[in-house]
Amino acid sequence: MPSNFWLIAQREYLTRVKKRSFLIMTLLVPLVVAAFGFFIVKIATSDNDTQDVVQVLDMSGQRLGARLVSTKQMQFKPVQGTLETVKKDYLKSEADGLLYLPAGLSLEAPRGVQLYAKGNVSIRKQQAVENALDKLFSEDKMLASGLSQEKLDALKTNIDVASINLDESGKEKNSNALATSGIAYALALLIYLFIFMYGVQIMRGVGEEKSSRIMEVMLSSVKPFDLMMGKIVGIAGVGLTQFLLWGILSVGATSAITALFADKLTATAKTEMAANPGGTERAAQVMGGAEVASADNAATPADPAAAVSERFSVFKALRGLPLGMIVVGFVIYFLGGYLLYGALFGAIGAAVDDQTDTQQFMFPITMPLILSYIIGVSVILRNPDGPVAFWMSMIPFTSPIAMVIRLPFGVPVWQLALSVALLIVGFIGTVWVAARIYRVGVLMYGKKITYRELSKWLFYKG
Amino acid sequence: MQPALEALNVRKTYGEHVALNDVSLEIPDRSIYGLLGPNGAGKTSLIRIITQITGADGGEIRIRGERLAPRHIAEIGYLPEERGLYKKMKVGEQLLYLARLKGLSRTDATQRIKAWIQRFDLTPWVEKNVEDLSKGMQQKVQFIATVLHEPSIIILDEPFSGFDPINANLIKDEILALRDKGATIILATHRMESVEEMCDNIALINRSRKVLDGPVSTVKDTFRTQTYSVEGKGRLMVVHPDFEVLEHHERENDHFHDIIRLHAGTTPNDLLRYLIGNVEVHAFRELIPSINEIFIRRVRETMPETLVEEPVA
Numbered sequence: 097m098p099s100n101f102w103l104i105a106q107r108e109y110l111t112r113v114k115k116r117s118f119l120i121m122t123l124l125v126p127l128v129v130a131a132f133g134f135f136i137v138k139i140a141t142s143d144n145d146t147q148d149v150v151q152v153l154d155m156s157g158q159r160l161g162a163r164l165v166s167t168k169q170m171q172f173k174p175v176q177g178t179l180e181t182v183k184k185d186y187l188k189s190e191a192d193g194l195l196y197l198p199a200g201l202s203l204e205a206p207r208g209v210q211l212y213a214k215g216n217v218s219i220r221k222q223q224a225v226e227n228a229l230d231k232l233f234s235e236d237k238m239l240a241s242g243l244s245q246e247k248l249d250a251l252k253t254n255i256d257v258a259s260i261n262l263d264e265s266g267k268e269k270n271s272n273a274l275a276t277s278g279i280a281y282a283l284a285l286l287i288y289l290f291i292f293m294y295g296v297q298i299m300r301g302v303g304e305e306k307s308s309r310i311m312e313v314m315l316s317s318v319k320p321f322d323l324m325m326g327k328i329v330g331i332a333g334v335g336l337t338q339f340l341l342w343g344i345l346s347v348g349a350t351s352a353i354t355a356l357f358a359d360k361l362t363a364t365a366k367t368e369m370a371a372n373p374g375g376t377e378r379a380a381q382v383m384g385g386a387e388v389a390s391a392d393n394a395a396t397p398a399d400p401a402a403a404v405s406e407r408f409s410v411f412k413a414l415r416g417l418p419l420g421m422i423v424v425g426f427v428i429y430f431l432g433g434y435l436l437y438g439a440l441f442g443a444i445g446a447a448v449d450d451q452t453d454t455q456q457f458m459f460p461i462t463m464p465l466i467l468s469y470i471i472g473v474s475v476i477l478r479n480p481d482g483p484v485a486f487w488m489s490m491i492p493f494t495s496p497i498a499m500v501i502r503l504p505f506g507v508p509v510w511q512l513a514l515s516v517a518l519l520i521v522g523f524i525g526t527v528w529v530a531a532r533i534y535r536v537g538v539l540m541y542g543k544k545i546t547y548r549e550l551s552k553w554l555f556y557k558g
Numbered sequence: 559m560q561p562a563l564e565a566l567n568v569r570k571t572y573g574e575h576v577a578l579n580d581v582s583l584e585i586p587d588r589s590i591y592g593l594l595g596p597n598g599a600g601k602t603s604l605i606r607i608i609t610q611i612t613g614a615d616g617g618e619i620r621i622r623g624e625r626l627a628p629r630h631i632a633e634i635g636y637l638p639e640e641r642g643l644y645k646k647m648k649v650g651e652q653l654l655y656l657a658r659l660k661g662l663s664r665t666d667a668t669q670r671i672k673a674w675i676q677r678f679d680l681t682p683w684v685e686k687n688v689e690d691l692s693k694g695m696q697q698k699v700q701f702i703a704t705v706l707h708e709p710s711i712i713i714l715d716e717p718f719s720g721f722d723p724i725n726a727n728l729i730k731d732e733i734l735a736l737r738d739k740g741a742t743i744i745l746a747t748h749r750m751e752s753v754e755e756m757c758d759n760i761a762l763i764n765r766s767r768k769v770l771d772g773p774v775s776t777v778k779d780t781f782r783t784q785t786y787s788v789e790g791k792g793r794l795m796v797v798h799p800d801f802e803v804l805e806h807h808e809r810e811n812d813h814f815h816d817i818i819r820l821h822a823g824t825t826p827n828d829l830l831r832y833l834i835g836n837v838e839v840h841a842f843r844e845l846i847p848s849i850n851e852i853f854i855r856r857v858r859e860t861m862p863e864t865l866v867e868e869p870v871a
Contacts, residue, residue, distance in 0.1 A: 100659055107655055111647065309642030313703065316609040316636040317659040539611070552573060 101322045101329075108301065108330025113337060122341045129342075130349030148221055150193040150211075151175045153182045156201040163232055170224045183212065195225060203237050276417065276504045277477055283426055283500040286339075288469045291434055291496070292462075294335040295441040299454065301327055302445030302538070311538040320535040324446075325527075328438040332431075417504050425503045425512065432519045433496025437465065439523075439530035446537035447545050457545075468494035472501045480505040489515050492522025529554060560623055562587040562711055562742035563608065569616035570603050577603035579766040580617070585744065585759070587622075590737055592757035592774075593746040594849075596857055600766040601746050602639070605713055608744075609636045621711070632661045635709035639716045639746070641700050645689040649680065649699055652688060653706060660707040667706065674702040678728075693720050701729060705736060712736060715746045730756065750850035762853065764860045774849070781852045784820040785845040786829065789813070792837030800824040800832070817845070 112118055148170045154161030164172040172195070175182050179196060186194040198208040211225055238248055302324075305311055314323055444457045468488055476485040480502045488498035489507075495515050499507070536553040543549070563585040570578040578600045585591045595601045606612045608619055610631060619626040621633065643652055650671060657667035675681055678698045683691055688699065697720045705712060717733065718726045734756065737743055745757060753760060754774070761771035770777065785804070788794075791813050796803050801824060805817035814837075820829060826844065833839050847855075 103655070103658055111644075305644075308645055309638075309640040310644060311642070312606075312611065312638035312640060313636070313642060313656065313700075314659070315611040316634065316638075317631060317656065539606075556572065 100318045101326050104318065104323060104326025105330040105333065108327050109333045109337075112297075112331070112334045118334070118338070122338055123345070125342050126345035126349050129346040130353055133350040134353045147171050148192040148224075149173055149190070150195050150221075150225065151182070151186055151189070151191045152195045152197065153177070153179060154197045155179075155199040156197045157199065158201070160197055160201070160229075160232060161195075164228050165231070167224070167228075170221075170228070172228070186212065187214070193221060193225075203233060203240065206233055279417070279422070279504045280477060280480075280501040281473055283422070283503070284469060284472050284497045287426075287430055287433055287496050287500060288465065290335055290339065290430065291437045291465060294331050294434065295437045297331050297334075298328055298438050299441040299445035299458075301331065302442050302534070303448070303454075306446065306449070306538055306541075315538070320538065321531050323538075324439070324442050324531060324534045328435065328442060332434055332438070335434075418506055421507070421512070422500075422503045425507075426500055428516055429496040429500050429519070432492075432516075432523055436492060436496070436519070436523045436526050437461065439527040443530035443533040443537070446534040447540075447550060448537075449541055449543075449545075453545070464491075464493040465497070468497040472497050476501045486511070490518055492519045492526075495519055532556070559587050561585055562589075562622060563744075564620040564623075565604065565608075565617065566620065567617035568604065568607060568614045568619065570600075570607060570612070570614050576766050578607075578614070581763065581766075581768045582617075583761050583768065583771060585742060587742055588737060588740055589758040590733070590743045590745055590756050592753040592760035592849075593744055593763070594748075594753065594760055594853060595763035599763045601763055602715070603766075604763070605636070605638075605715060605744070605746065608711075608713065609634055632707060633710050635704040635707065635712045637700060637704040637712075637714045637717055639719070641697060641720070643688045643696060643700060643703075646687055648685055648687055649691070650675075650684040653699065653703055656703045657706045660709075662707050670706055670708075671702070674706065678702065694722060694725055697721060698725070701732070705732075709741065711742050711744070713744045713746070716748070717745070718747070718749060718752060750848065750853060753849050760849065762856055764857050767860070769860050770852075770856050777852065778846055778849070781847045781855070783845070783847065784824075786818050786820070786826065787841070787843045787845055788816045788818055788829075788833060788839065789841035790833065790837045790839045794833075794837055798832070801829055813840075 150170060150172050152161040152164060152172050152174050153176075154174060161172065161174050166172050173191065175185070175194075177185070182194065182196075192213065194212040196210040196212065198210075201208060206229070209229065211222060213221070235248065238251075239245065243251075305314070318326075440461050444454055444461065447457065448454050471484065471488065471494075475482070476488065476498055479485060485498060485502055488494040489502055489511070491498075495518065499512070499515050532554045533550055536556055537545075561584045563583075565581055565583040568578050568581045570576075581600070581604060593601055593604070603612070607614045608626070610626065610628065621630050624630075644655075647655070653671045653674075654664070654667050657671065658664065662670075675684055678701075680695065680698060680702075683695060688696060691699065701717070704714070712733075714733070717729055721729060730752070733743060733745075745753070747753060757774055759771070759773050760777060762769050772780075791811070793812075794803070794806075794814060794816060796806065799821070801818050801820045803816050803818050807815040809815060818829065820826070826842075830839070830842060833842070
């Protein structure tokens with residue numbers, strides 16, 4: 097009765113999807129994602145909304161204070177008076193800080209500079225001030241060493257390294273290491289989470305069936321193999337549904353939230369582009385406006401212009417990736433990995449009576465999974481063509497994660513073919529073993545299960 | 559008539575352990591067949607082979623002359639001793655699911671479920687989860703699930719356990735009705751009075767071997783011991799060449815109650831003639847061994863070295 101397999105898968109799918117916990121999880125996760133996204137957007141925008149005002153009391157007599165360059169994030173405002181009166185005024189004012197440049201401040205001994213604030217001085221604020229001063233001092237030092245102003249301007253560079261990926265055919269591809277790694281990491285995490293979450297569900301499902309003693313009734317109607325595979329496929333359907341809904345709802349919720357802030361974001365990005373060249377007269381003399389913007393980006397990666405340009409380069413990098421290979425490979429390893437581990441999780445559920453006994457059998461199964469993830473995101477991500485990457489992407493137990501990490505970096509076709517072939521062999525092998533353990537285990541009660549016992553089951557006649 | 563089910567030299571081992579050793583049975587069509595045996599004798603192993611949950615290591619099972627094959631699954635209904643249903647599933651859905659696994663169409667199954675639900679007064683519970691039902695009601699649901707696809711062979715392992723006397727009677731009547739409608743029923747139970755009451759044939763399995771089988775009346779016949787219970791008034795000679803008094807109880811007013819076994823060649827009429835000539839007979843009855851006694855005796859004979867678990871009377 098081949099239709100039984102689908103009946104079983106259908107039941108496994110429907111009973112789980114209809115559960116209240118499924119609905120709650122499906123709604124909750126996107127909300128968390130959206131809330132997280134909201135949080136990030138909030139930080140990004142609020143950061144740009146507020147411009148720190150720092151009062152500058154310049155006693156150095158070198159007009160240093162006046163030459164401090166204000167930025168979008170920090171405005172320097174010269175004040176006059178003694179340190180005592182200025183301090184008092186500062187406390188009454190709305191300014192965020194007070195920079196004190198003492199008399200006798202020299203290029204040789206730039207000491208005694210103080211930054212007063214109404215609370216603790218944030219590292220960010222302190223660094224911005226230090227950077228601004230640093231720039232002034234180093235320019236002055238270079239000028240003092242005999243460089244002309246023209247030479248100095250000419251020395252300023254703005255390097256943007258574009259990495260190019262040369263493939264076997266010699267075609268150049270624009271690659272972006274960060275985007276590639278990001279994709280590799282995301283794919284690996286997806287597979288890892290999926291196998292873990294739903295593999296455990298398979299194990300629990302089998303355990304529940306066993307403890308509710310329905311197995312004998314079921315097995316008088318269906319083959320144990322159908323029962324096991326029906327459950328695995330049904331739960332895979334649940335997982336895919338949940339992931340799909342999460343994806344749709346997360347994108348929906350996140351874009352709804354960002355839509356609220358979108359106007360603000362683009363507005364700040366624009367004003368920054370426009371404001372920077374004018375606001376920084378010195379720099380404007382030597383550099384084009386656009387370059388100023390990108391120079392600023394380097395200093396403050398959190399600002400939206402940087403995010404926009406980075407997103408742009410992600411898209412650019414995506415175009416250079418072997419997308420077809422990634423998608424097809426991901427689907428194969430996603431399903432293959434899930435089926436391989438799912439069968440083993442099912443076997444554990446069948447072998448033990450008590451959920452608490454699962455630990456000792458869980459360990460050897462989860463270890464290669466965890467290992468391939470940890471090694472994957474560290475070693476393989478750094479060296480996707482190294483020997484560790486190669487071997488781990490060949491072993492069926494580690495290849496689902498190891499290989500998807502390598503995919504975005506490009507994998508020779510023969511390696512991919514070999515790895516997929518090995519995965520299929522491994523999958524058939526584990527399903528065979530799991531089915532045997534399952535068949536005997538589901539009707540075995542009250543027996544202490546050892547590995548020795550399990551290995552005996554493999555050779556029981558059907 | 560062709561037997562509904564035959565087992566021919568069936569053998570099953572689990573590693574070193576021999577669960578069934580050369581067991582052969584013949585289960586006549588349209589009858590109730592009692593499958594008896596102490597715990598662990600091999601009954602469940604045999605049932606699991608018939609239901610195709612496991613395979614035999616040797617021998618074969620024939621259903622109406624055909625070698626057991628996957629297509630026979632729909633012809634067999636099985637109520638295991640370990641009852642179980644999906645606890646979080648609604649009664650109606652559960653029955654529909656189990657019926658469809660046996661190959662019933664959705665419409666057929668729905669109709670039959672409705673009829674059975676009404677018959678067992680479960681209508682208010684159809685939309686309830688199984689775990690919300692009492693144990694007795696769960697058992698009823700399980701019984702329905704067993705017979706819903708109208709199997710021609712129904713295997714019931716301890717069908718009365720968990721039922722109160724009223725519901726046990728209800729189930730008993732259903733079983734008899736199913737037999738009358740043409741089903742063959744294999745009844746595995748330790749309730750010997752049910753066996754006496756319902757079974758047409760029995761087989762006794764002990765220590766993985768069949769030790770006894772046949773029609774209930776024949777089995778009882780072979781275990782008759784020519785023993786009679788006699789009640790009356792007067793004085794009975796205790797030593798006689800034709801019979802032996804096993805037990806002698808004196809009652810007040812010269813009444814007595816004796817258990818007498820005839821020696822070979824003596825008929826009950828010979829004994830009666832002697833009794834009539836000597837005492838006043840009030841009651842004369844042959845002591846036919848119950849299935850319970852036969853069970854215990856036979857099991858003891860075939861398992862002398864270990865303690866025998868007493869069957870639930």
